[in-house]
Amino acid sequence: MDVFEAIYNRHSQGKVKPGPLPRELIEKLLDLAVQAPNHYKVRPWRFVVLTGEGRNKLGEVMTASQQKRHPDFPAEAFDKCRATPLRAPVVIAVGVDVPSEPKVLEIENVCAAAAACENLLLAAHAMGLGAKWRTGEWARDAKVKEFLGFEVDQHIIAFLYIGYPEFVAEPPPRPSFEDRTVWLG
Numbered sequence: 001m002d003v004f005e006a007i008y009n010r011h012s013q014g015k016v017k018p019g020p021l022p023r024e025l026i027e028k029l030l031d032l033a034v035q036a037p038n039h040y041k042v043r044p045w046r047f048v049v050l051t052g053e054g055r056n057k058l059g060e061v062m063t064a065s066q067q068k069r070h071p072d073f074p075a076e077a078f079d080k081c082r083a084t085p086l087r088a089p090v091v092i093a094v095g096v097d098v099p100s101e102p103k104v105l106e107i108e109n110v111c112a113a114a115a116a117c118e119n120l121l122l123a124a125h126a127m128g129l130g131a132k133w134r135t136g137e138w139a140r141d142a143k144v145k146e147f148l149g150f151e152v153d154q155h156i157i158a159f160l161y162i163g164y165p166e167f168v169a170e171p172p173p174r175p176s177f178e179d180r181t182v183w184l185g
Ligand SMILES: Cc1cc2nc3c(=O)[nH]c(=O)nc-3n(C[C@H](O)[C@H](O)[C@H](O)COP(=O)(O)O)c2cc1C
Pocket: 010, 011, 012, 013, 133, 134, 135, 136, 157, 172
């Protein structure tokens, strides 16, 4: 698949099959992710690959956090929360390094990690996989960060949900660049 086709036809695919993905395939996705540009070559991206039991553990951490913050929620809400990471066989949490020297800017690290995420989504699409970038409150949850090995001041910019697609959907039409662009000739 050429790069134009991958970019035009990639779309979020939330419904994927539960079957596992081979480890080599996940490694290939990560290898393609880290080809992204990054200023000062700091490689600011951090990946935590959750499969199998790892997703259950994340679900437990999320649920414990939710129970603490919202003890009044009904049991069904906690069950739903617990099952959240099970929506795909592979969930990759993407964190960003906090800069350790003044010339490195956090926003540029976030940009580089986001570029790595897009690389990964395009690669997943080119491999016939379905994937979806999610964040939500869990990306900012201190207990989730701790479980994933991130510092509390580190950003989690994505939970990339990946699996074999349930069905191949038509790519959505996307608005033009025109109303978002000015030309200074
Ligand atoms: C930083 C970021 C965070 C996102 N978080 C969520 C999310 O929490 N839940 C969700 O359903 N989609 C999330 N998305 C996916 C977008 O909703 C999706 O990309 C958008 O609807 C465009 O659809 P497309 O990916 O098919 O082009 C996120 C996308 C980005 C870039």
